[in-house]
Amino acid sequence: MSVKNSLTGLGLSVLMVAGLSMAQPAYAAKSPKSFINDDDRFMALRDAAFHDDPEAAEQHAAALRNYDIPSYVDYYRLRPRLYKASNTEIREFINKYEGSAIADRMRNDWLLLLGKRGEWDLFDQQYPQFVVADDNQLRCYALLSKAVRQQKVANEARNLLTAPRDYGEGCHALVAFLADNGQFSQNDLWSQVRMAGENSALSLAQRLAKLMDVSEKRVAEAIEKPSALLKKEPDSGRAAHELFIIALGRLAKNDPEQAASILSRFSAKFSDSERALAWAQIALQSALKLEPDALGYWVRAEGAPLTNEAYQWRVRTALREGDWKLVKNTINAMPASLKNDPAWIYWLGRALKAEGRQEEARTLFNSIAEQMHFYGQLALEENGQKIGAPLASRPVTAEEIAPMEKNPNLQRALKFYAMNLRMEGTREWNWELRKMNERQHLAAAELARQNNLLDRMVNTSDRTKGELDFSQRYPTPFNESMYKTTQSLGLDMAWVYGLIRQESRFIMNAKSHVGASGLMQIMPATARYVAKKIGLGNFVPEQVNDIDTNIALGTNYLNMVLTDLGGSQALASAAYNAGPGRPRAWRSKLTRPVEGAIFAETIPFAETRGYVKNVLSNATYYAALFEKKPQSLKTRLGTVVPKGMSASDAELP
Known part of the structure; x- marks a missing residue:
């Protein structure tokens, strides 16, 4: 979610929150509680598991012998005593539910224990069976296991150990072992x-x-x-x-x-x-x-x-100052894993184009121009084309949706979503998508639409490359209210939808960890300020979750920051995420006019940088759908000029 802010006039101050756990009330496992139904008790079981209370977890699990999702009952029963459980017991759980998302989650937990204990034979047996394979600590433990067996892993370790905040015990243990054994x-x-x-x-x-x-x-x-x-x-x-x-x-x-x-x-x-x-x-x-x-x-x-972060900021500095030679040289010096990112493919192409090396630049642009993201769109424009909505694939049929409605894993996911257990729901949903072809992805996305899970619809449809349905990828719920509100403000509706798609993925009751609410993720202080400004009498905080009110508050605030920042959608999108004071400060450091794409690329906050790119990329596709004609992302990004200079004064090469 966005870096949201408390509002003072049009200036926002960032509210930094270290983590959800700090805001949680103390857990009272022993307090008596009555349960309305088994779902209610399952929630108590889950809570006990997350608070490492094996006694309470056992008590709740024993009362859920006939619960319709037994695998999760067993998982949450075992989780709080995992450190004491035998390998046999953990293996029995995995064997019982092998092939399921929760078995893979348990294998992840078990592998972390095996790595910490140095049980390398069992670790090496189990690690190749870990399907999701998204745990950086386990990657470190896997290298450590090789190193313990006297294999040379220093180069692999250097490539892996680039983000210290993700290290954990496993990565520190890897570094210590490599240092002890002369590989580091x-x-x-x-x-x-x-x-x-x-x-x-x-x-x-x-x-x-x-x-x-x-x-x-x-x-x-x-x-x-x-x-x-x-x-x-x-x-x-x-x-x-x-x-x-x-x-x-x-x-x-x-x-x-x-x-x-x-x-x-x-x-x-x-x-x-x-x-x-x-x-x-x-x-x-x-x-x-x-x-x-x-x-x-x-x-x-x-x-x-240089670190990966330093390489990227060396390029960004060069972009901001217009030094295309340094852009080229720095990207060429990057590690291959970084150099092959679409961002640096695009900017290397631009640097080559600035040198007159048109064919080499075109080759790079062609390599990413079909990718449906910010850099793919920019590359398409560099090749002289505009951005349109591709021809839609054949709509999915009722016959294609029927198996999705009967799919037990998707149904389990839907049940979790109905219980507002989004972590479990998304785990189950994504696990099932792994097995599907693109037509099945579109059918699953349609099932999500039917269940009003627009975020799942968007994310599922986004996975396809050949079979495309932009009505799923770029939905327009509450169109009547949105049209009426944006028309009255003279606001670009495509941009507003692009922002909502990034903010909340159309989750109606979305609430961020800092308290932003609803479709447009509005902070309480912002809501109060805007409500007062637009004369919304008797406003109370609960109204922010009303769809029409949320849209009215969000669009009016967006219009305020757009006006305040000279009509630049790039600046205003950054302001909506990080507060108007920050983009004003970032613009004030400019020594010359820059393309909006360069301004977006050089935003110092990683979250806001990605946010602005995604919002304006989304908006470009929405505009193509609404206007039924090709669009220009570059035009939408515009030119960002130093304070005191008008856009008409800017002359970009």
């Missing part, structure tokens, strides 16, 4: 510590540094109190220099200019490679703050090994 050098370990520092992962940085006998106190000073460490020149020795470099990056989060000044003062104390590393630390933070000086810092960082 000090360069590898310090690279990991620097990444942890970049991600504010203090505890991880301390654990990693401890592998090199560097004290927790010294690491904490570099990450939490960089100014104190940087007051004097660095001591001699590898650890002192590395911690000084990390401290420079941490200081640069708030003041890159000061960090650059300190590095320049003590430059002679470092080797050429250390200096490049230090400039890369400063350049990344300067780039995230959209400072024009970042380009110069990146130049000084030439030759430094």
